[in-house]
Amino acid sequence: MGTVMYGDGGGWVWMVFMPLLWIVLIGLVVWAVIRLTQGAFGGRFGGDVREHRESPEEILDRRYACGEIDAETYTEARERLAAHPPRPR
The missing domain is CATH 1.20.5 (Single alpha-helices involved in coiled-coils or other helix-helix interfaces)
Known part of the structure; x- marks a missing residue:
């Protein structure tokens, strides 16, 4: 039961x-x-958004704009980058 x-x-x-x-x-x-x-x-949570990697020129421009490097260093680095472009990945 x-x-x-x-x-x-x-x-x-x-x-x-x-x-x-x-x-x-x-x-x-x-x-x-x-x-x-x-x-x-956008990029923070988006899985579809590809991360933008800065080119050497963009990094150099940003550092110059922020005042991290002076005009002489910027010009010299720009000339070196123009003479030896980075290899594509």
């Missing part, structure tokens, strides 16, 4: 399984939201 009324004692399986199911479900929702919004944030 006890088996019919209370089941076969397998209720503990559901007590363990249900929280795990909810954790997986919530994780899937979070993953889906992140995947779907990747493009909206």
Whole structure:
């Protein structure tokens, strides 16, 4: 009679399984939201946006613009870069 009324004692399986199911479900929702919004944030979260690598000339221009190097060093480095262009990757 006890088996019919209370089941076969397998209720503990559901007590363990249900929280795990909810954790997986919530994780899937979070993953889906992140995947779907990747493009909206540009390069920071976007998987499709290719990272722009600065060329040596761009690095040199940026450093000169920020005042890290003086005009003489900039001119000399520009001449060296023009004489020996970097190899393509």
